Amino acid sequence: MNRLSHWKNKIKANIRYLIGGLVFLLGILFMFVPFIPLGYVCLGIGAFLLSPAIPALKRLIKFVEKKDPTNKVKKMEEKTDEFIKEKIEQK
Secondary structure (H helix, E strand, O other): OHHHHHHHHHHHHHHHHHHHHHHHHHHHHHHOOOOOOOHHHHHHHHHHHHOOOOHHHHHHHHHHHHHOOOOHHHHHHHHHHHHHHHHHOOO
């Protein structure tokens, strides 16, 4: 039983990166399908979710935040962090 709880905690700690990686890979796959325009959207979402772990993506997000006059990127980042803390880390 102790092993199971240990693995559950590890999965909870890395769920953001797991989902981000899967969405990023889906984005790469969808870029090659011309009639489904979700490739770039999935790449953006995946990059956003992976940005805390990958410094180059973090710099890219910060660059986009500076160029965004409406602060939509900053608000999206705050909402995502809040959602992860409430839904994933609490359980």
